[in-house]
Amino acid sequence: MTACGTDYLNKEWLSRSYILVYSFFVYFFPLFAIIYSYFFIVQAVAAHEKNMRDQAKKMNVASLRSSEAAQTSAECKLAKIALMTISLWFFAWTPYLVINYAGIFEGKKISPLATIWSSLFAKANAVYNPIVYGISH
Template sequence: MPSLIGPQYLDLTNGSVVDKVTPDMLHLIHPYWNRFAPMDPLMTKILGTFLAMAGVLSFFGNVCDIYGMLGSIFGCASIWTMCMIAVDRFEVIVKGVAGRPMTVKLAVVKIIGIWVFSAFWTVAPMLGWSRYVPEGNLTSCGVDYLTQDWNPKSYLIAYTIACYILPFFLICYSYWFIMAAVSAHEKAMREQAKKMNVKSLRSSEDANKSTEGKLAKIALISISLWFLSWTPYGILNFMGFFESDALTPTISIWGAAFAKAGSSYNPVVYGISHPKYRLALRERFSCLVCGKTEEPVKSEISSEATIKEQETST
Protein backbone atom coordinates (compact mmCIF):
# COMPACT_ATOMS: atom_id res chain seq x y z
CA MET A 1 0.00 0.00 0.00
CA PRO A 2 1.58 3.30 -1.02
CA SER A 3 2.29 5.75 1.72
CA LEU A 4 -0.09 8.69 2.12
CA ILE A 5 2.76 10.87 3.31
CA GLY A 6 4.77 12.99 0.95
CA PRO A 7 4.45 15.48 -1.86
CA GLN A 8 2.51 13.26 -4.24
CA TYR A 9 0.15 16.14 -5.26
CA LEU A 10 -2.79 13.83 -5.83
CA ASP A 11 -6.29 15.07 -6.67
CA LEU A 12 -7.90 16.95 -3.80
CA THR A 13 -10.49 14.21 -3.34
CA ASN A 14 -7.83 11.55 -2.65
CA GLY A 15 -5.07 11.07 -0.11
CA SER A 16 -4.64 13.22 2.97
CA VAL A 17 -3.95 16.81 3.85
CA VAL A 18 -0.26 15.96 4.07
CA ASP A 19 -0.08 15.20 0.34
CA LYS A 20 0.49 18.88 -0.34
CA VAL A 21 3.48 19.15 1.96
CA THR A 22 6.85 19.77 0.28
CA PRO A 23 9.80 17.49 1.20
CA ASP A 24 11.65 20.12 3.21
CA MET A 25 8.60 20.57 5.49
CA LEU A 26 7.58 16.92 5.75
CA HIS A 27 9.61 16.16 8.87
CA LEU A 28 7.74 18.89 10.75
CA ILE A 29 4.31 17.28 10.17
CA HIS A 30 2.97 15.01 12.90
CA PRO A 31 1.61 11.63 11.66
CA TYR A 32 -1.68 12.48 13.35
CA TRP A 33 -2.64 14.68 10.39
CA ASN A 34 -2.27 11.81 7.89
CA ARG A 35 -5.81 10.62 8.63
CA PHE A 36 -7.51 13.81 7.42
CA ALA A 37 -8.55 14.57 3.85
CA PRO A 38 -7.49 17.84 2.27
CA MET A 39 -9.58 20.88 3.16
CA ASP A 40 -12.30 22.00 0.78
CA PRO A 41 -10.89 24.65 -1.62
CA LEU A 42 -13.75 27.01 -0.74
CA MET A 43 -12.88 26.83 2.95
CA THR A 44 -9.26 27.47 2.10
CA LYS A 45 -10.21 30.62 0.20
CA ILE A 46 -12.46 31.85 3.02
CA LEU A 47 -9.77 31.32 5.64
CA GLY A 48 -7.15 32.86 3.37
CA THR A 49 -9.28 35.99 2.90
CA PHE A 50 -9.87 36.25 6.65
CA LEU A 51 -6.17 35.90 7.43
CA ALA A 52 -5.30 38.48 4.77
CA MET A 53 -7.73 40.98 6.32
CA ALA A 54 -6.34 40.23 9.78
CA GLY A 55 -2.85 40.86 8.43
CA VAL A 56 -3.89 44.24 7.00
CA LEU A 57 -5.50 45.23 10.30
CA SER A 58 -2.44 44.17 12.24
CA PHE A 59 -0.26 46.27 9.93
CA PHE A 60 -2.31 49.46 10.19
CA GLY A 61 -3.38 49.09 13.80
CA ASN A 62 -6.48 48.07 15.67
CA VAL A 63 -10.03 48.21 14.38
CA CYS A 64 -10.71 51.49 16.15
CA ASP A 65 -7.95 53.18 14.15
CA ILE A 66 -9.37 51.80 10.89
CA TYR A 67 -12.88 52.94 11.82
CA GLY A 68 -11.67 56.41 12.74
CA MET A 69 -9.59 56.75 9.59
CA LEU A 70 -12.45 55.71 7.32
CA GLY A 71 -14.86 58.08 9.03
CA SER A 72 -12.39 60.94 8.81
CA ILE A 73 -11.36 60.55 5.18
CA PHE A 74 -14.88 60.01 3.82
CA GLY A 75 -16.30 62.80 5.96
CA CYS A 76 -13.63 65.31 4.95
CA ALA A 77 -13.89 64.29 1.28
CA SER A 78 -17.68 64.68 1.40
CA ILE A 79 -17.41 68.15 2.95
CA TRP A 80 -14.95 69.44 0.39
CA THR A 81 -16.79 67.81 -2.52
CA MET A 82 -19.92 69.77 -1.59
CA CYS A 83 -17.77 72.87 -1.24
CA MET A 84 -16.30 72.41 -4.74
CA ILE A 85 -19.80 71.95 -6.17
CA ALA A 86 -20.81 75.31 -4.68
CA VAL A 87 -17.64 76.97 -6.01
CA ASP A 88 -18.25 75.52 -9.48
CA ARG A 89 -21.79 76.91 -9.47
CA PHE A 90 -20.33 80.27 -8.43
CA GLU A 91 -17.93 80.20 -11.39
CA VAL A 92 -20.70 79.37 -13.88
CA ILE A 93 -23.50 81.63 -12.63
CA VAL A 94 -21.67 84.63 -11.19
CA LYS A 95 -18.61 84.91 -13.42
CA GLY A 96 -20.23 83.46 -16.54
CA VAL A 97 -17.95 83.45 -19.59
CA ALA A 98 -15.24 85.13 -17.51
CA GLY A 99 -15.16 82.17 -15.14
CA ARG A 100 -12.96 79.14 -15.48
CA PRO A 101 -14.92 76.45 -17.35
CA MET A 102 -15.17 73.00 -15.83
CA THR A 103 -13.26 70.44 -17.88
CA VAL A 104 -12.54 66.77 -17.34
CA LYS A 105 -8.94 67.62 -16.49
CA LEU A 106 -9.96 70.27 -13.95
CA ALA A 107 -12.53 67.94 -12.40
CA VAL A 108 -9.93 65.18 -12.01
CA VAL A 109 -7.44 67.62 -10.47
CA LYS A 110 -10.05 68.82 -7.98
CA ILE A 111 -11.06 65.28 -7.05
CA ILE A 112 -7.45 64.21 -6.53
CA GLY A 113 -6.79 67.38 -4.52
CA ILE A 114 -9.80 66.70 -2.29
CA TRP A 115 -8.69 63.15 -1.51
CA VAL A 116 -5.05 64.08 -0.94
CA PHE A 117 -6.12 66.88 1.39
CA SER A 118 -8.49 64.52 3.22
CA ALA A 119 -5.82 61.83 3.46
CA PHE A 120 -3.45 64.27 5.18
CA TRP A 121 -5.91 64.98 7.99
CA THR A 122 -6.78 61.29 8.21
CA VAL A 123 -3.22 60.00 8.50
CA ALA A 124 -2.03 62.73 10.90
CA PRO A 125 -3.48 61.04 14.05
CA MET A 126 -1.77 57.78 13.05
CA LEU A 127 1.55 59.61 12.95
CA GLY A 128 1.26 61.12 16.40
CA TRP A 129 -0.72 64.33 15.92
CA SER A 130 -3.71 63.45 18.13
CA ARG A 131 -5.06 59.89 17.94
CA TYR A 132 -8.19 57.82 17.26
CA VAL A 133 -10.02 56.64 20.37
CA PRO A 134 -13.41 55.08 21.19
CA GLU A 135 -16.14 57.64 21.76
CA GLY A 136 -18.42 57.72 24.78
CA ASN A 137 -20.91 55.21 23.39
CA LEU A 138 -18.06 52.75 22.72
CA THR A 139 -19.62 51.80 19.38
CA SER A 140 -17.67 54.26 17.21
CA CYS A 141 -14.24 55.85 17.09
CA GLY A 142 -13.03 59.35 16.32
CA VAL A 143 -10.28 61.81 17.12
CA ASP A 144 -9.40 62.36 20.76
CA TYR A 145 -11.27 65.46 21.94
CA LEU A 146 -11.12 64.81 25.68
CA THR A 147 -7.40 64.72 26.41
CA GLN A 148 -6.33 68.17 27.54
CA ASP A 149 -2.78 68.04 26.14
CA TRP A 150 -1.79 70.59 23.53
CA ASN A 151 -1.13 67.87 20.92
CA PRO A 152 -4.76 66.68 20.46
CA LYS A 153 -6.11 70.18 21.09
CA SER A 154 -3.99 71.73 18.32
CA TYR A 155 -5.12 69.03 15.89
CA LEU A 156 -8.77 69.58 16.77
CA ILE A 157 -8.49 73.34 16.23
CA ALA A 158 -6.66 72.95 12.91
CA TYR A 159 -8.99 70.19 11.71
CA THR A 160 -12.07 72.27 12.57
CA ILE A 161 -10.77 75.26 10.63
CA ALA A 162 -9.68 73.22 7.59
CA CYS A 163 -12.61 70.82 7.38
CA TYR A 164 -15.52 72.79 8.83
CA ILE A 165 -15.13 76.58 9.09
CA LEU A 166 -13.33 77.15 5.76
CA PRO A 167 -15.63 75.00 3.56
CA PHE A 168 -18.72 76.37 5.34
CA PHE A 169 -17.55 79.92 4.63
CA LEU A 170 -16.90 79.10 0.95
CA ILE A 171 -20.33 77.50 0.55
CA CYS A 172 -22.12 80.48 2.13
CA TYR A 173 -19.99 82.94 0.13
CA SER A 174 -20.70 81.14 -3.17
CA TYR A 175 -24.45 80.90 -2.71
CA TRP A 176 -24.72 84.50 -1.49
CA PHE A 177 -23.23 85.85 -4.69
CA ILE A 178 -25.10 83.29 -6.81
CA MET A 179 -28.39 84.58 -5.43
CA ALA A 180 -27.26 88.18 -5.96
CA ALA A 181 -26.32 87.49 -9.59
CA VAL A 182 -29.57 85.69 -10.36
CA SER A 183 -31.56 88.45 -8.68
CA ALA A 184 -29.87 91.05 -10.86
CA HIS A 185 -30.54 88.97 -13.97
CA GLU A 186 -34.21 88.54 -13.08
CA LYS A 187 -34.52 92.28 -12.60
CA ALA A 188 -33.02 92.86 -16.05
CA MET A 189 -35.51 90.44 -17.58
CA ARG A 190 -38.44 92.22 -15.92
CA GLU A 191 -37.22 95.59 -17.21
CA GLN A 192 -36.85 94.15 -20.70
CA ALA A 193 -40.38 92.76 -20.51
CA LYS A 194 -41.69 96.26 -19.66
CA LYS A 195 -39.88 97.72 -22.66
CA MET A 196 -41.43 95.07 -24.90
CA ASN A 197 -44.85 95.80 -23.33
CA VAL A 198 -45.36 92.19 -22.27
CA LYS A 199 -46.14 90.77 -18.88
CA SER A 200 -43.27 88.33 -18.89
CA LEU A 201 -40.60 86.92 -21.18
CA ARG A 202 -41.39 83.43 -19.98
CA SER A 203 -43.78 81.33 -22.02
CA SER A 204 -45.56 79.10 -19.53
CA GLU A 205 -47.12 79.37 -16.11
CA ASP A 206 -44.66 76.85 -14.72
CA ALA A 207 -41.75 78.85 -16.07
CA ASN A 208 -43.25 81.97 -14.48
CA LYS A 209 -42.12 80.76 -11.08
CA SER A 210 -39.35 83.01 -9.84
CA THR A 211 -35.87 81.75 -10.53
CA GLU A 212 -34.79 83.72 -7.50
CA GLY A 213 -37.18 81.76 -5.32
CA LYS A 214 -36.04 78.42 -6.73
CA LEU A 215 -32.39 79.26 -6.24
CA ALA A 216 -32.98 80.62 -2.77
CA LYS A 217 -34.70 77.38 -1.84
CA ILE A 218 -31.86 75.27 -3.22
CA ALA A 219 -29.27 77.41 -1.46
CA LEU A 220 -31.18 77.30 1.82
CA ILE A 221 -31.59 73.52 1.65
CA SER A 222 -27.96 72.94 0.70
CA ILE A 223 -26.52 75.13 3.44
CA SER A 224 -29.00 73.92 6.05
CA LEU A 225 -28.36 70.23 5.39
CA TRP A 226 -24.61 70.80 5.39
CA PHE A 227 -24.89 72.68 8.68
CA LEU A 228 -27.20 70.02 10.13
CA SER A 229 -24.83 67.21 9.14
CA TRP A 230 -21.57 68.46 10.57
CA THR A 231 -22.35 71.03 13.25
CA PRO A 232 -23.54 68.52 15.90
CA TYR A 233 -20.27 66.60 15.63
CA GLY A 234 -18.29 69.83 15.85
CA ILE A 235 -20.23 70.84 18.96
CA LEU A 236 -19.50 67.46 20.57
CA ASN A 237 -15.79 67.84 19.86
CA PHE A 238 -15.65 71.24 21.52
CA MET A 239 -17.78 70.07 24.44
CA GLY A 240 -14.91 67.68 25.14
CA PHE A 241 -12.40 70.38 24.32
CA PHE A 242 -13.83 72.61 27.05
CA GLU A 243 -14.53 69.71 29.43
CA SER A 244 -18.28 70.18 29.47
CA ASP A 245 -20.19 68.00 31.94
CA ALA A 246 -23.12 67.89 29.50
CA LEU A 247 -21.24 65.44 27.27
CA THR A 248 -22.66 61.95 27.92
CA PRO A 249 -22.36 58.60 26.07
CA THR A 250 -25.91 59.01 24.74
CA ILE A 251 -25.26 62.51 23.42
CA SER A 252 -22.01 61.38 21.79
CA ILE A 253 -24.02 59.05 19.54
CA TRP A 254 -25.89 61.88 17.84
CA GLY A 255 -22.86 63.65 16.41
CA ALA A 256 -21.81 60.59 14.43
CA ALA A 257 -25.43 59.82 13.51
CA PHE A 258 -26.03 63.25 11.96
CA ALA A 259 -22.69 63.19 10.14
CA LYS A 260 -23.31 59.74 8.66
CA ALA A 261 -26.87 60.68 7.66
CA GLY A 262 -25.36 63.20 5.25
CA SER A 263 -24.40 60.35 2.93
CA SER A 264 -28.12 59.59 2.55
CA TYR A 265 -29.58 62.97 1.63
CA ASN A 266 -26.60 64.61 -0.06
CA PRO A 267 -27.07 62.55 -3.26
CA VAL A 268 -30.71 63.66 -3.32
CA VAL A 269 -29.91 67.35 -2.93
CA TYR A 270 -26.85 67.50 -5.18
CA GLY A 271 -27.76 64.87 -7.74
CA ILE A 272 -31.35 63.77 -8.12
CA SER A 273 -32.69 67.31 -7.57
CA HIS A 274 -30.55 68.69 -10.42
CA PRO A 275 -32.51 68.99 -13.72
CA LYS A 276 -29.59 68.08 -15.97
CA TYR A 277 -28.79 65.08 -13.80
CA ARG A 278 -32.38 63.88 -14.10
CA LEU A 279 -32.27 64.30 -17.86
CA ALA A 280 -29.09 62.21 -18.08
CA LEU A 281 -30.63 59.66 -15.73
CA ARG A 282 -33.76 59.47 -17.90
CA GLU A 283 -31.64 58.68 -20.96
CA ARG A 284 -29.72 55.87 -19.28
CA PHE A 285 -31.91 54.54 -16.44
CA SER A 286 -35.43 55.85 -16.96
CA CYS A 287 -36.84 53.63 -14.19
CA LEU A 288 -34.81 55.56 -11.60
CA VAL A 289 -35.99 59.05 -12.55
CA CYS A 290 -37.49 61.14 -9.74
CA GLY A 291 -39.46 64.31 -10.45
CA LYS A 292 -39.92 66.22 -13.69
CA THR A 293 -37.42 65.95 -16.53
CA GLU A 294 -38.83 68.41 -19.06
CA GLU A 295 -36.41 70.27 -21.26
CA PRO A 296 -36.09 74.04 -20.60
CA VAL A 297 -38.62 76.13 -22.51
CA LYS A 298 -37.07 77.22 -25.77
CA SER A 299 -38.54 80.72 -25.81
CA GLU A 300 -37.30 81.28 -22.27
CA ILE A 301 -33.80 80.30 -23.27
CA SER A 302 -33.84 82.64 -26.25
CA SER A 303 -35.19 85.50 -24.13
CA GLU A 304 -32.47 85.04 -21.54
CA ALA A 305 -29.87 84.88 -24.28
CA THR A 306 -31.17 88.19 -25.65
CA ILE A 307 -30.87 89.79 -22.23
CA LYS A 308 -27.31 88.52 -21.86
CA GLU A 309 -26.38 89.95 -25.28
CA GLN A 310 -27.87 93.32 -24.39
CA GLU A 311 -26.09 93.37 -21.04
CA THR A 312 -22.81 92.57 -22.81
CA SER A 313 -23.29 95.27 -25.43
CA THR A 314 -24.02 97.93 -22.81
Protein backbone atom coordinates (compact mmCIF):
# COMPACT_ATOMS: atom_id res chain seq x y z
CA MET A 1 0.00 0.00 0.00
CA THR A 2 1.51 3.32 -1.01
CA ALA A 3 -1.14 5.69 0.30
CA CYS A 4 -0.82 8.05 3.21
CA GLY A 5 -2.46 5.78 5.74
CA THR A 6 -2.23 2.53 7.62
CA ASP A 7 -1.67 -0.90 6.09
CA TYR A 8 -4.86 -2.64 7.11
CA LEU A 9 -4.54 -5.22 4.32
CA ASN A 10 -1.53 -6.85 5.93
CA LYS A 11 -2.78 -9.61 8.25
CA GLU A 12 0.39 -10.02 10.30
CA TRP A 13 0.11 -9.43 14.03
CA LEU A 14 2.61 -6.56 13.89
CA SER A 15 0.45 -4.63 11.41
CA ARG A 16 -2.74 -5.35 13.32
CA SER A 17 -1.21 -4.35 16.65
CA TYR A 18 0.10 -1.15 15.07
CA ILE A 19 -3.42 -0.18 14.01
CA LEU A 20 -4.81 -1.01 17.46
CA VAL A 21 -2.16 1.08 19.23
CA TYR A 22 -2.48 3.78 16.57
CA SER A 23 -6.24 3.93 17.08
CA PHE A 24 -5.78 4.36 20.81
CA PHE A 25 -3.28 7.21 20.54
CA VAL A 26 -4.77 8.90 17.47
CA TYR A 27 -8.49 8.36 18.06
CA PHE A 28 -9.57 7.30 21.54
CA PHE A 29 -7.03 9.23 23.63
CA PRO A 30 -7.57 12.56 21.78
CA LEU A 31 -11.35 12.09 21.82
CA PHE A 32 -11.42 11.57 25.57
CA ALA A 33 -8.90 14.38 26.10
CA ILE A 34 -11.07 16.79 24.10
CA ILE A 35 -14.24 15.77 25.96
CA TYR A 36 -12.47 15.92 29.33
CA SER A 37 -10.98 19.35 28.63
CA TYR A 38 -14.17 20.90 27.31
CA PHE A 39 -16.14 19.46 30.24
CA PHE A 40 -13.95 21.31 32.72
CA ILE A 41 -13.82 24.47 30.61
CA VAL A 42 -17.62 24.61 30.42
CA GLN A 43 -17.82 23.81 34.14
CA ALA A 44 -15.43 26.68 34.98
CA VAL A 45 -17.34 29.12 32.78
CA ALA A 46 -20.63 28.04 34.36
CA ALA A 47 -19.18 28.64 37.83
CA HIS A 48 -17.96 32.07 36.74
CA GLU A 49 -21.39 32.93 35.32
CA LYS A 50 -23.00 31.87 38.59
CA ASN A 51 -20.60 34.10 40.51
CA MET A 52 -21.45 36.99 38.18
CA ARG A 53 -25.19 36.47 38.77
CA ASP A 54 -24.64 36.32 42.54
CA GLN A 55 -22.58 39.52 42.42
CA ALA A 56 -25.30 41.23 40.38
CA LYS A 57 -27.88 40.25 43.00
CA LYS A 58 -25.71 41.69 45.76
CA MET A 59 -25.43 44.95 43.83
CA ASN A 60 -29.20 45.01 43.17
CA VAL A 61 -28.81 45.07 39.39
CA ALA A 62 -30.33 42.75 36.84
CA SER A 63 -27.01 41.87 35.25
CA LEU A 64 -23.39 42.96 35.20
CA ARG A 65 -23.40 42.64 31.42
CA SER A 66 -24.55 45.06 28.81
CA SER A 67 -27.96 44.34 27.29
CA GLU A 68 -26.35 43.01 24.10
CA ALA A 69 -24.07 40.58 25.93
CA ALA A 70 -26.82 39.47 28.30
CA GLN A 71 -28.88 37.92 25.50
CA THR A 72 -26.60 34.91 25.20
CA SER A 73 -24.65 33.69 28.15
CA ALA A 74 -20.99 32.84 27.79
CA GLU A 75 -21.59 29.32 29.04
CA CYS A 76 -24.22 28.71 26.37
CA LYS A 77 -21.92 29.97 23.61
CA LEU A 78 -19.02 27.92 24.93
CA ALA A 79 -21.17 24.81 25.23
CA LYS A 80 -22.22 25.20 21.58
CA ILE A 81 -18.61 25.62 20.47
CA ALA A 82 -17.52 22.62 22.53
CA LEU A 83 -20.30 20.44 21.18
CA MET A 84 -19.57 21.51 17.62
CA THR A 85 -15.83 20.89 17.98
CA ILE A 86 -16.28 17.47 19.55
CA SER A 87 -18.91 16.49 16.97
CA LEU A 88 -16.80 17.59 14.02
CA TRP A 89 -13.78 15.75 15.35
CA PHE A 90 -15.85 12.62 15.95
CA PHE A 91 -17.48 12.72 12.51
CA ALA A 92 -14.15 13.39 10.83
CA TRP A 93 -12.12 10.60 12.38
CA THR A 94 -14.71 7.84 12.96
CA PRO A 95 -14.96 6.75 9.28
CA TYR A 96 -11.17 6.46 9.19
CA LEU A 97 -11.21 4.26 12.29
CA VAL A 98 -14.06 2.13 10.94
CA ILE A 99 -12.23 1.54 7.65
CA ASN A 100 -9.06 0.51 9.48
CA TYR A 101 -10.91 -1.80 11.87
CA ALA A 102 -12.91 -3.32 9.02
CA GLY A 103 -9.62 -4.01 7.28
CA ILE A 104 -7.81 -5.66 10.17
CA PHE A 105 -10.82 -7.58 11.47
CA GLU A 106 -11.94 -8.55 7.95
CA GLY A 107 -15.44 -7.21 8.51
CA LYS A 108 -16.27 -6.08 5.00
CA LYS A 109 -14.60 -5.64 1.68
CA ILE A 110 -13.26 -2.10 1.53
CA SER A 111 -13.21 -0.16 -1.70
CA PRO A 112 -10.28 2.12 -2.50
CA LEU A 113 -12.72 5.01 -2.86
CA ALA A 114 -14.02 4.52 0.70
CA THR A 115 -10.44 4.47 1.96
CA ILE A 116 -9.57 7.66 0.13
CA TRP A 117 -12.69 9.53 1.26
CA SER A 118 -12.37 8.51 4.90
CA SER A 119 -8.72 9.50 4.94
CA LEU A 120 -9.40 12.79 3.19
CA PHE A 121 -12.30 13.65 5.47
CA ALA A 122 -10.27 12.85 8.59
CA LYS A 123 -7.28 14.89 7.56
CA ALA A 124 -9.44 17.78 6.39
CA ASN A 125 -10.33 18.26 10.06
CA ALA A 126 -7.25 20.47 10.25
CA VAL A 127 -8.86 22.74 7.65
CA TYR A 128 -12.43 23.07 8.86
CA ASN A 129 -11.69 23.15 12.59
CA PRO A 130 -10.21 26.70 12.41
CA ILE A 131 -13.16 27.74 10.25
CA VAL A 132 -15.57 26.64 12.99
CA TYR A 133 -13.59 28.60 15.57
CA GLY A 134 -13.52 31.63 13.30
CA ILE A 135 -17.27 31.57 12.70
CA SER A 136 -18.10 30.98 16.35
CA HIS A 137 -16.00 33.84 17.66
